[in-house]
Amino acid sequence: MILRKTNPNMNENEYLNNIQDVNANFINALIENNFVLPHEMPVEIHPYKNDLPLQNFDNYIIGTFPPISYLNDNILLNNEGLNTLHNPNGNLLSAPAIPFYHGNSYNLSLWQYILDEHLFNHVFEELNRLAAKDFLINYLQDNSINYSDIIYSTKRKKYSPSDSCLHDVIINDDLLKHILTNNNVTRLLFNTASAFSKSGIKIHQNNGERSIVGRVNVNNTANSFDLFFRALQDRNCIIKFSVENDNWIEVNVNNRVELSNIFSSKIIFKAKIVIPARNDFFNNEQEIAKEIYVVTPFSPAARGRVNSNPVILNWRQQNNNQDRSVLLKLIYQSFLRFNQEDLIFLNSLNVE
Known part of the structure; x- marks a missing residue:
């Protein structure tokens, strides 16, 4: 199923069957147009999906999709003499600092929350671009960290790095299968999620052109958490969430108010994913429950308005008004270590 469709009447099978060819035609058109992006938004395929093989580690960090500046490192374009990539109005789209996940921005990079200060400066200031990419891949593997994006392909509404511009989303099925068949998995971190916001998890109340009753609403957002669990619903999985004491709330239309109210301003909770036996997507003989x-x-990359979130407000009031970046570093460190003290800390951040 294609999510966040720009045209609700699109022929999904035709779109999916032609995606590789359409993307290849876009690359060829870029070459013919002197590396100026077209006014009509192209079909994109994730550039880094196969650069970091997923392992049976116990954790995954999950994002969405990189900014279109990744095209500066497209091999076909480079072989045809790409020097500078421009958007339709002629503005330069500079190459990312590192041709890898979250490599675009030094100041807003995920890596400053995963690496210590010395390693972060080493990667961004001392290594060349390709060496920095190799370093990050090796670091993730050496430290047993899985990273992947939930989106395999997308078509933007405009050339913006904002997730809100991502439409015609095709899910990274390899990631779903890897997580749900990995017996070691204990935890997932989503870079963006409605459960952190004050609005909580939104569920469709009615069927419509872009909605299915009882399923996670991804029409207003393209965050990694919502896309992930909506994709599992679309593949006939049963989803339940619990903040504490295994008081499970199933994701369905009858629980839409609870899901919105209880699962808002939350940093950590549990998900129970049930794959019924003989599921067509997972091809399992027996029921799987995780x-x-x-x-x-x-x-x-969140902007200033995130400071009004109760999670951040509470933490800053209790910690001498420190910058939210300190909190984010603590969250990532706790997620990666994940000992009992870390669990206590993460739970302490949840707002009732």
Whole structure:
């Protein structure tokens, strides 16, 4: 199923069957147009999906999709002499500092929350771009960290790095299958999530052109948490969430008020994912049920309005008004260590 469709009447099978060819035609058109992006938004395929093989580690960090500046490192374009990439109005789209996940911005990079200060400066200031990418891949593997994006392909509404511009979303099915068949998985961290916001998890109340009753609403947002669990619903999985004491709330239309109210301003809770036997997507003979911790901090690229979130307000009031970046570093460190003290800390951040 294609999510956040720009045209609700699109032929999904035709779109999916032609996606590779349409993307290839876009790359060829870029070459012919002297590396100026077209006014009509192209179909994009994730550039880094296969650069970091997923392992049976116990954790995953999950994002959405990189800014279109990744095209500066497209091999076909480079072989045809790409020097500078421009958007339709002629503005330069500079290459990312590192051709890898979250490599675009030094100041808003995810890596400053995962790496210590010395390693972060080493990667961004001392290594060349390709060496920095290799370093990050090796670091993730050496430290048993899975990273992947939930989106395999998308078509933007405009050339913006904002997730809100991502439409015609095709889910990264390989990631779903890897997580749900990994017996070691204990926790997932989503870079963006409605459960962190004050509005909580939104559920469709009615069927419509872009809605299915009882399923997670992804029409207003394209965050990684909502897309992930909506994709599992679309693949006939049963989803339940619990903040504490295993008081499970199933994701369905009858629980829409609870899901909105209880699962708002939350950093950590549990998800129970049930895959019925003989599921067509997972091809399982027996029912599979997994309980996984979910951690949902704010995005490293979040703007000033995130400061009004109760999670951040409470923490700053209790910690001498320190910058929210300190909190985000603590959340990532706790997620990666994930000992009993870390669980206590993460739970302490939840707002009732």
